[in-house]
Amino acid sequence: MTYAKTAAFTEEQQQLARVAKALAHPARVAIIQLLASKKTCISGDIAAELPLSRTTVSQHLQELKALDLIRGEIDGLTVCYCLNTELLRQVHQQFTAFFVESTANEACAPGGTCC
Amino acid sequence: MTYAKTAAFTEEQQQLARVAKALAHPARVAIIQLLASKKTCISGDIAAELPLSRTTVSQHLQELKALDLIRGEIDGLTVCYCLNTELLRQVHQQFTAFFVESTANEACAPGGTCC
DNA sequence: ATATAATGTCGTATAATTGCGACATACTAC
DNA sequence: GTAGTATGTCGCAATTATACGACATTATAT
Numbered sequence: 001m002t003y004a005k006t007a008a009f010t011e012e013q014q015q016l017a018r019v020a021k022a023l024a025h026p027a028r029v030a031i032i033q034l035l036a037s038k039k040t041c042i043s044g045d046i047a048a049e050l051p052l053s054r055t056t057v058s059q060h061l062q063e064l065k066a067l068d069l070i071r072g073e074i075d076g077l078t079v080c081y082c083l084n085t086e087l088l089r090q091v092h093q094q095f096t097a098f099f100v101e102s103t104a105n106e107a108c109a110p111g112g113t114c115c
Numbered sequence: 116m117t118y119a120k121t122a123a124f125t126e127e128q129q130q131l132a133r134v135a136k137a138l139a140h141p142a143r144v145a146i147i148q149l150l151a152s153k154k155t156c157i158s159g160d161i162a163a164e165l166p167l168s169r170t171t172v173s174q175h176l177q178e179l180k181a182l183d184l185i186r187g188e189i190d191g192l193t194v195c196y197c198l199n200t201e202l203l204r205q206v207h208q209q210f211t212a213f214f215v216e217s218t219a220n221e222a223c224a225p226g227g228t229c230c
Numbered sequence: 231a232t233a234t235a236a237t238g239t240c241g242t243a244t245a246a247t248t249g250c251g252a253c254a255t256a257c258t259a260c
Numbered sequence: 261g262t263a264g265t266a267t268g269t270c271g272c273a274a275t276t277a278t279a280c281g282a283c284a285t286t287a288t289a290t
Contacts, residue, residue, distance in 0.1 A: 008166035009141035013148070020138035025278085026124035029131050029213070036217045044236060051123035056279050058238065063277095077236050077287050085218045092214035098144070099207035102151045103200045140248085159266060171249050173268065192257050192266055 016098055019091050022067050027052055027060050035070060035083045042078045131213055134206050137182050142167055142175050150185060150198045157193045 009017075023029055027050060034049060035041050043061060047054040061081065064070045068087055072079045124132075138144055142165060149164060150156050158176060162169040176196065179185045183202055187194045 009145055013141040013144045016144050017139055017141040020135045020144075021140075023135035024132055024139045025136075026128040026132040027278095029128045029135075030124055032217050033128070033213075036220055039220065042236085043238090052278095053280050054237080055239090055281075059278080059280095062238090074237095074286090079237065083217060083220070085220070088214060088218045092211065092218065095210050095214070096207070098148075099203060099210070102147050102198060103203045103207065105151055105154065105198070105200070142248095157266085158268090167248095168250050169267080170251075170269090174248080174250095177268085189256090189267095194267065 016094060018067065019069075019094070022064060022069060025060065027057070028064055031057070031060060031064065032069070032083065035081060041081045043072070043081060044078070046081070131209060133182065134184075134209070137179060137184060140175065142172070143179055146172070146175060146179065147184070147198065150196060156196045158187070158196060159193070161196070 023032075030050060031046060034046060043058065044054070046061070047057040050057055052060075061070065061072070065072060068084055069091075070081050071084055072081045074080075138147075145165060146161060149161060158173065159169070161176070162172040165172055167175075176185065176187070180187060183199055184206075185196055186199055187196045189195075
């Protein structure tokens with residue numbers, strides 16, 4: 001996102017946008033759900049369960065890994081991908097704080113006093 | 116996202132990805148925070164408070180509007196943009212459900228039993 | 231050592247996003 | 261009406277994302 005003028009926004013806004021971007025593709029949502037549903041996951045299996053090529057899935061995995069949302073440990077010939085549940089909980093709190101802040105003001109409901 | 120193979124994913128996954136995408140740019144996060152901080156907002160004012168041109172801000176506003184996250188009522192010469200707090204609350208719940216599901220399984224912590 | 235299997239990386243084509251200037255539209259005021 | 265103000269839309273350029281085939285890499289097995 002070098003082209004985007006991200007530098008001018010607060011670190012908080014950038015952080016939220018970064019994580020939101022990671023979730024902004026159904027394949028990545030599906031990958032996280034898949035990892036959550038199992039205790040051990042292997043990249044090959046993931047590609048097998050998604051309607052995408054192995055290459056593309058690998059790419060999505062790298063994106064999630066770059067944000068540390070998932071981790072991959074090499075275990076012999078296969079790679080065991082796991083969720084970083086600790087970070088996910090932090091991210092959840094960030095989102096919650098954002099949504100709570102955004103929904104606190106009720107005045108602008110349709111027919112409200114402001115418009 | 117016509118090029119993306121979204122059709123092959125569940126409606127739930129697509130919905131979460133759609134909303135995440137709306138939040139995937141710091142400018143849009145900033146816009147929502149700005150609207151939340153005021154009871155009445157006008158598009159021109161928004162552009163004035165962001166490090167982006169009026170055109171670009173307008174574009175981001177349209178994206179948020181397309182998802183119905185914000186609403187704009189024409190009020191004479193100006194447009195009053197408001198948050199759709201009801202929808203935002205629903206979205207918050209969707210995200211919470213997703214994160215709770217994702218963080219339920221603790222078994223894959225570093226040094227856990229699976230890897 | 232050689233074959234097989236599991237993954238990652240590279241290159242490339244296509245599509246979507248971002249950003250903004252220039253123009254169009256619509257409303258207000260006079 | 262005309263002038264001025266507030267916004268939206270169009271068109272273009274630069275950047276980034278998406279998708280995948282072909283190749284590289286690494287480990288296991290025989």
